[in-house]
Amino acid sequence: MIVGSHNARTASRVKKVTSSSSNQADLFQQLVDPPPPDLDLDINLELLGALNTSLRMARQHGMTRERVVDRMNALLPGAKKITLRQLNSWTAVSQEYKEFPARYLPAFCAATECDLPLRALAQPLCLDLVDAREADTLRLGHLRLEAARLAREQQALTRHLERS
Missing domain, CATH: 1.20.5 (Single alpha-helices involved in coiled-coils or other helix-helix interfaces)
Structure with a gap:
């Protein structure tokens, strides 16, 4: 489940508004009006970081990348088999045009037992995951x-x- 949240990013917007406003009426109106949406919602680097952190955390619990691939394939019985080479390509910083397919994200999170990639998707929208x-x-x-x-x-x- 994903719910709305006032996170640190939202709080910093409120702080910026309060520190830059000299007119009290304007301040209250700015606090009532929703902040303008962020125009840059490109989360490529954040998602890549979350994927790699998930893999590192899984490794700390004794799970290799090969095991992650095996678990993902078990969780996606109707899909084309994922290979270790694909996983490595999707999570390499040097692979500019090889992005992790969204359809595999739930299986990846289940396989690594880590929801950081899902949180990376929700965070720019000021949403939190709730178990x-x-x-x-x-x-x-x-x-x-x-x-x-x-x-x-x-x-x-x-x-x-x-x-x-």
């Missing part, structure tokens, strides 16, 4: 808020009926 437990916790919080609202409404209605 199933966090999503359930969020849902539970919403349900508790709703239950409290309904309890207040029930109490108010009960008081109203007792007066009548």
Whole structure:
């Protein structure tokens, strides 16, 4: 699950707005208006870094690149087999026109047991990944808020009926 977030990047935009504004009314209007979207959403280097970091972390847990390829192929039974050469090409900085195919990203993340590449995709859009437990916790919080609202409404209605 991906949810919106005010991350450090958004906070720095607010700080920039507050430090550069001399007119109080303008400041409040700028804080209310959403910041202009970043025009450069090219995440090639960030994604490449996340892919390589995932591979390094997998290696630290005893998983070779060959094993990552094997796991990816097992997770993509209907797809064309991925080779070690392809993985190396997709993750090499020197391969300017060899980009990692998005269709293989979920299998890569599952194979390496690392979600950094998915986070690299979400971050420029000011989104965060939320795992199933966090999503359930969020849902539970919403349900508790709703239950409290309904309890207040029930109490108010009960008081109203007792007066009548």
